[in-house]
Amino acid sequence: MSRKKVHVTKAGKKWKVQSEDAGRADSYHDRKEDAVNRGKDIAKNAPLGQIIIHKGDGEFQTEHTYGNDPERYKG
Structure with missing residues (x-):
């Protein structure tokens, strides 16, 4: 099963x-907080979900995963 990856970026x-995997954006928001909350909702509703949050300049900021991850990492 593949992980559903949702990106939050500045546009x-x-x-x-x-x-x-989408051809177009799910939604646009005036505030980053609102976009992150929407992205989390989408990721949480997938069996394996991940939200990848970017800074305003496009650089990676953070990510969160949801669901039962089949891979376990020591750490």
């Missing part, structure tokens, strides 16, 4: 929420 003056 002009808005924040965009888009799944990697």
Whole structure:
């Protein structure tokens, strides 16, 4: 089973929420917090979900995974 990856990125003056496998954005938001909350909802509703949050300049900021991860990492 593949993981559903949802990205939150800056798109002009808005924040965009888009799944990697989608051809277009799920939604646009004025506030980053709103976009992150929407992205988390999408990721949490997938059997294996992941939200990848980017800074305003596009650089990686953080990520969260949801669901029963079949791989276990020591650490």
